[in-house]
Amino acid sequence: MIDTSTIDATAREARGSDFARLSRRVTDAGLLDRRPGYYALRFGIVAALLAGGWAAFLALGDSWAQLLVAAFLAVVFAQVALVAHDLAHRQVSRSRRFSQAAGWLAGNLIIGMSYGWWMDKHTRHHANPNHEDHDPDVSPEVLVWSHKQAATSRGVARIxxxxxxxxxxxxxxxxxxxxxxxxFRALRRPRLKHRGLEATLLTAHVVTYLGAVFAVLPLGKGLLFVAVHQAIFGVYLGCTFAPNHKGMPTLTGEDRLDFLRRQVLTSRDVRGGPAVDIALGGLNYQIEHHLFPSMxxxxxxxxxxxxxxYCAELGIPYHETGLISSYTQALRHMHAVGASIRAGGAAGAASARRQT
Structure with missing residues (x-):
């Protein structure tokens, strides 16, 4: 549960209009205007890197140097995923049809991730960030994110x-x-729209990807290429999204926060300059992104x-830290949350020893 005691009392009385006033300032500054030139350049660079990576793969042939290509393509795949993220939020274009078509191309066909499934999941995250009951990104299926989740954890999450x-x-x-x-599991869900198209594009990705790998590399090297590529891809994506909310306060049904506070208090920004901006796809400005997803x-x-x-005017804590510090804070929080499980396990073991 989030502690709201530090929020200015006067600001709390005016919650209904706080975000509206900020939104007007942002709109007046032109910050919600589209940036077609930027996205044309960004899409062009990512497409060139993707084509260059696969060209290098074909040119190298049966070589252990392909593991370097696997690592390079993992980074490019993650950048494609970040492009798909921007498309889903209609940052590139206000057109739903364009954003959806480009999202299918980038997500389903190029990197093998369902655009429709991810968009549904991510929309629910944005509506209730770090909310234990509503945010799928803090679901305690494998990891636990709060002391309440740790206390009720079972199975894999508890282990x-x-x-x-x-x-x-x-x-x-x-x-x-x-x-x-x-x-692929999401394709079984009736609420996923355009399941036939999504399934076709996902299947085309898998067939093309694996077909290319094993047409060029023998089985052993091919499997190692896939393992390295997918592992680095996963780590990169995880490192992109983990600094944003992990280790920040979690919300429960007892918390009653307006939109502005709900987004700001559960998010953190990560400073670091242009290099971090590129590496994290702009998601290091997580507070601003959650307040204005289409920016x-x-x-x-x-x-x-x-x-x-504006947050300083209202007395709302605004959290910003360095990249390494963001991971440190997230890991410390995760370790602290797991303390009750470790204590429970130690108590159980001690009890078993006494009984013997």
Whole structure:
């Protein structure tokens, strides 16, 4: 549960209009205007890198140097995923049809991740970030994110939860595979629209991807190529999204926060300059992105001073940290959450020894 005691009392009385006033300032500054030139350049660079990576793969042939290509393509795949993210939020174009078609191309066909499934999941996350009951990104299926979840954890989550801070990055090596499997599982859901098209594009990705790998590489090297590629892809994506909310306060049904506070208090920004902006696809401005999901990526940096100053006016804590510190905070939180599981296990073992 989030502690709202530090929020200014006067601001709390005016919650209904707080975000509206900020939105007007952002709109007046032109920060919600489309940036077609930026996205044309970004799409062009990512497409060139993708084509160059596969060209290098074909040119190298049966070589152990292909593992370097696998690592390179993993980074490019993650950048394609970040492009799909921007498309889903209509940062690139206000057209639903264009955004959806481009999202299917980038998500389903190029990287093998269901655009429709991910968009549904991510929309629910944005509506209720870090909410234990409504945010699918803090579902305690494998990891636990709060003391309440730790207390009620069962099965895999309870086993892993004991030492989840140490297992977090190793588990991310499986995230790429998990995204592919989750995409295919989602095809069974009636509420997923355009299931036939999504299934066709996902299948085309798998057939083309595996066909290319094993047409060029023998079985052993091919399997190792896939393993390296998918592992680094998963770690990169996990490292892109983990700094944003992990270790920040979680919400429950007892918390009653307006939109502005719900988004700001559960998110953190990550500073680091242009290199971090590129590596994280602009998601290091997570507070601004959650407040204005359709804001084009290059405008997030410009919006940050405005949002930070506005939060200061209202007495709302605005959290920003460095990249390494963001991971440290997330891991410390995960380790602290797992303490009750470790204590329970130790108590159980001690009880068993006394009985013997």
């Amino acid at each position: 892993i939860g004991r030492w989840q801070a140490f297992l977090f990055f190793p588990l991310l090596t499986l995230e790429g595979l998990n995204l592919h499997l989750a995409s 084009p990526t290059p405008n997030l940096r410009r919006a940050q001073p405005l949002v930070r100053a």
